[in-house]
Amino acid sequence: METTATNEVLFYTGTYASADQPGIFLCALNKDTGEMRIVNHMEGVDNPSYLALCPDGNCLYVVSETDQGEVLVYRRDAATSELHLMDRKLTKGASPCYISVTEDGKWVLTSNYSSGSVNVFPVGDQGTLGEMSALVEHTGRGQNDDRQEGPHAHSIQPDPSGQYAVVCDLGLDQIIVYRNEEGRLVTHREMNQPPGSGPRHLVFHPNSKWAYVINELSNTVTAFMYDQRRGEFTTLQHISTLPEGHNGEGTSADIRVSPCGRFLYASNRGDDSIVLYHIDQESGELEAIEWTSTIGQTPRNFNLLPGGILLVANQDSNNLVAFQIDGEDGRLTHNGFKLELSRPVCIVPVV
Template sequence: MGQAMSKDTFFYVGTYASADQPGIYVGALNSDTGEMRIAHDIAGVDNPSYLALSPGKNSLYVASETDEGEVLAYRRDMSTGELHLMDRKSTKGASPCYVSVTADGNWVLASNYSSGSANVFPVGDQDTLGEMSAFIEHTGRGLNDDRQEGPHAHSIQPDPSGQYAVVCDLGLDQIIVYRLEEGRLVTHRETNQPPGSGPRHLVFHENGKWAYVINELNNTVTAFMYDARRGELSTVQHISTLPEGHTGEGTAADIRISPCGRFLYASNRGDDSIVLYHIDQESGELEAVDWTSTLGQTPRNFNVLPGGILLVANQDSNNIVAFQMDREDGRLTHTGFKLEVPRPVCIVPVD
């Protein structure tokens, strides 16, 4: 068993499940064969839809996406990946769908989609959660009557410096930068997106100069210059996530940058594809290069494992599909392996 485990790369999977069902899965990918398996599963939490590892990889934080939202803290068994519940705290908001951790590991951030609010929790001894240190509610609405009738904080992401926390509010078509001051959120800047675009998730480039936002409702990615000193986003480009001539309904979902910093990927629900962009290393602008079928339905989330394996969580076909990233051009090739998981919606690799 020990020899087999040494070849495994672990990853965690968040799903939509009731508390009496397995909801968090510990996946293992064999680095020699590419095969995937479920090593463990954990029940006891409703809709553990988004997960984030602590910087030291000792703990996993989980958003419970329910009407009375919670954030939970689990201690990891570093050898097997098993999880042990340590703590849980109310977000005092509805449908928390995103959780993140500052680079120093001192603060856990959460965003509540349905109630349009955001939270900060201090991290205590053994990575437990302290009492909430910040709670902020957005107000207003956007252009789309069906999806933007009020604020919908879809993600909250610390910037690389840890000085700022950036919230994408799908309902307001705004990206709001907060100063993170001793666990408090202080409004710093607001960046307006095109009306009806619905900003969802944001990623920072490893060089700290660029940031990218995926806009759910109009299926685009926005490229920004990022001034880390001033905490300021400046729009560089809007580019479609869909192939030319695409017809039919669909919404964009997730966004990731390759470890090498040269490629950006985004997922399309409806088209059920991953789009590959090449990142201009001088300007940060994007060029759409290729679209790859996710071999499943509704790719809500995806992530990159060590060794250049990209895993896609296809929510409505109940599977995780593995692709190999080409080191030269970033193109994706199916490895031949899939993993059956009920309603997977988040993948977090363990480096």
């Protein structure tokens, strides 16, 4: 088995691939040079699109984004990061597109885009999954006949307290807060976004007081004040993800906050860019600073790697592109390297 050097950062990449093709890749980025390489890969899963590591890093959870959705559990070899299949469970929903793990590692949460439903699975021995403890199916529709003909749960994210699970439903223009009561999801609050927004992904600020949602259809970010004791969001701001004067079609995709809490990034498909916002440290509101080309097409996902690296998965140009983050102002500079990879859609650092 090929080993990795101490100056390399490891990360997994999920892709759209058939079960007989390599679908999950372990990759490495050299912290000194920025060069990337594929360490190993594995087959056996249809569309292993979204991935999540458990808190101790020993298990990788993978959704199979198909009509018969599944969650697969892989045990990760600590020495080689090689994956070994341990378990798989049906989500009883179509096209699971997001998976997350609570901070205590006790619960795995999934969202099924096409069927508009969300799941909870208890985590048992060795990271395997018990029988599904919650399946909630949303109902309703939004104003966009093409994209909001029904519910489309696009993400489910535990809040910092672990008491709540927050769902962005693109089809309903809603952010739904559930209480996680020992694996049961109990509706706590429902918050409407502006009609036609299409909320997609949510991130919490490191201070847990603020949260940010990227709205796919309106190409906006919404900034919120978050009261984690009450599980309540208060809207602070809506701001465009696109540069002024942009006239082309496109949809926004992913969103991340820097560990220092001063910068927020969001990706635009169509414009094929990453927008940098500065976060006001008093109010939590955003100021757009610059747009950087992703040097590829359709930046569906990106993530922040140790060492101040922002790594973009360009789905339709089949490449990963790395950028160095300036520690002072958060601006991005391409480090000169790309990694060719077929239809990459999710990046998860091994930390």
